[in-house]
Amino acid sequence: MDDKDFKRVLEDGEKLLAYFESDLTRDGRFGCSYLLVTDKRAVVCDADLKVEVSVNLKDIRSVSVKDYIGNAELMVTLKDESVVILTRFSRALRKRFGDASRLLENLAFLRRVRREQVYEEEEVTAKSGTLRSILRFVLPYKWVLAAGMVAGVCGIFLGLLPPYFMKMLIDDVILGRKEELLAQVILAIIATQATSSLLGVIRSYSLSYVSLKAMYSIRIHLFKHIMRFQPSILDRYEAGRLISRITDDVGRVNWFLSWGLEQLLRSSISLISVSAMILLLEPRLSLIALIPMPILGLGVFLFRRKARWVYHYEWRRWADVSALLVDVIPGFPTVKAYSMEDHEAKKLKLKLSDVIKASLRSTKLSLQFFPMLGFVISAGTAIIWWLGGLEVLNGTLTLGTLSAFISYVSQFYGPIWTLVSMVEPMKRSSTAAERIYNLMRMRPEIRDTEDSVDLKIKGRITFENVSFGYLPYTYVLKNISFDIKPGEKIGIVGPTGSGKTTLAKLILRFYDVDEGRILIDGVDIRRIKLRSLRKQIGLVSQEPRLFNDTIANNIRYGKPDASLDEIIAAAKIAAAHDFILQKPLCYDTPCGESGSRLSGGERQRVAIARTVISDPQILVLDEATSSVDTITEDAIKKSLDEIAKGRTTIIIAHRLSTVKDADRLIVIDKGRLVEMGTHEELLRKGGLYAKLWNTQFLEQPAEAKV
Amino acid sequence: MTSIREFVKTSLRFADPRKVRFEYDRFHDSLNFYVDGMVYKNVEPVKPFPLSAPYYVILRVESGKDLCVIRDIRGLDESSRKALEYVLDRKYFIPVIRRVLDITYTGEFFVCKVETDKGVRTFKLRGRRRSVFKMDDKIVLFDMDENIYLIESYEKLDPKSKEELMKLL
Incomplete structure (x- = not known):
């Protein structure tokens, strides 16, 4: 269906702005229906484009989405208070119809009309590009790979000689009594085997080298690719699942690159050359050798059809285990504190049981096919022995020819069996490759565009009617507008869950706003290069993450070329210097995984040092001192005041004493900006801020605290 | 606006190793530091980067405050360096x-x-x-x-x- 098809639904002069395809019909059945949004109407039609509902935009009072179990509805309330259900859709399309909802809302309220780019979920399906995408990592090593393959192919041809030598040995040397040939034949056999071994070494080393190098490249590429995403990727993929892609899945592809590819080629060439040999040697018997072929072909076909989903299922179970471990092991202290060891063990047992079930399923699948196919091959060989043996007894075939033929037949079935056996690991590898490919195919939603600019930030931050929600139509921030001047110190306060931290994340463009815009020095942040933006904004979050490196290197993370003096100065600003010098190796002390060897307050202070050393133009402190005592917080504040002079500073805090000296305070409640002013102004106003202040200071009269 | 570089200048005092002197007082087991005609007794030398930059030393006074930084103690005269390293070697016993x-x-x-x-x-x-x-x-x-x-x-x-x-x- 495209824009042209929808034209017959439109009225004269009506312009189609966007269309949204649903996966449910209005009467709640799986099927296709369309919501068309034009410059005049919202039109809903079924799969055959029969109009079911039509609503004039000018009649709409409000637009809403109701989220139910398993499905949701997009509905509009008209000016006459009547409610019209426009469309139903499964929860998989929440994002899509969230966009539709906003578009309708914008149109109905004559706001900016912006045709939203509908974000499509990446389908986990195999594409023809899977193999190509993996093979391109092998290309840089093509000559080494070629050397390995040439060695392998030469090995195949050499492998054709020994049976022929055996025929000579039996028919000419032993039965024909040509003793003078004995030494020559034996020497030829030894030389052939020695060369074969050498070629085998070259082949194995080359292929291992290529596969290891390719694995390295894929892992680095995948890691860099993941790093291009915003933190929101973790909303969709848990960390454990991403780790599983880089480690387990890439490891599984290794087999294909190291052996699968070569075996495929080797076995095919071997099959062709041995077929030629047996045909030349004994054409009648060679026809018998072909009997098992159709059965093998059918078996492989059936196996491949079933195997794909079985393996996908099995690896998703493994990914579940990785995700659980990555979640639970860093949270070990919490597990212990709540004595939930048994609970977590139970969860792991369940996941591992699922793995066992899934693995057994794939094992059963293999066992349904491969032993039977192996039997078919053995039966073929037995028939040749039977018929060939009769011919030798009848004197129509020499014993040497039969021995050589049987030897070639085993070489003929060898590659066939290899190819058949390869189907299973090949399937495992290709499934893993699909998962890697799907991840590689994904493009970050937030990225630089061609017209993105580098900006030397001065520090003005403007929010213009900003609305944002993590879920498609659940707003966390709604219609927020404010302007922060360069060098201003702003405190952002509000009850828990009011959207303060989200606001900080939006400034760093971890997410894009749904409506409105954020400007820095008058430039929409969507037009500023991400690197340029983030390099000039320093964020210290409530639970900063340190890396498993020394304290010095963790501070240096904010400025890789920082001098030792700068590291110490930054630590002094963060009131971290003294505690660091108490550590056994001072600044060279390892922080442990995620900073586990430091206390929460110490981690926060190192994180502050890491941020201030980067000399950001805009400093965002999100509950940055929540884990330190008030005396230390005071010390940090004094030093920060010094360094923050002339920089725009945003301090998000629950503890109101932390922000009361700010130039202005912004009070957020339930995602809306409810108050703005200085500490004194807000206390006088007696609104939410005054209430929060009084609550924190034991309900004493506000005036007494001013 | 104070940059981190400027903050280094205001928050750290640097001593030129060629213009200072150390003396080990065996009787009191203390290290005396001579700078700009002043004597600081019983200073505590600290290696903030004992592994990555072992010649970078901070001197602290008894109150625990930083007195100054010597960026490279290899620039000290021989007797001063000996006196300082005697104290440091006892403090940082890290066998190689x-x-x-x-x-x-x-x-x-x-x-x-x-x-x-x-x-x-x-x-x-x-x-x-x-x-x-x-x-x-x-x-x-x-x-x-x-x-x-x-x-x-x-x-x-x-x-x-x-x-x-x-x-x-």
């Missing part, structure tokens, strides 16, 4: 491993026998993740008693030592 003689694994911990610049020593390590820390080519080992050993350059170790270390790394 020259050769790894033997490493065995008991199932619970690793037992390492090494030859260091301070002599031969046998110690126990609990496990790789907690006890071994790599800093570029340096390797730091923390034994079960929280003693610290340093391998200054893994690459420069002899092949036998490297082979032994493979059991641990």
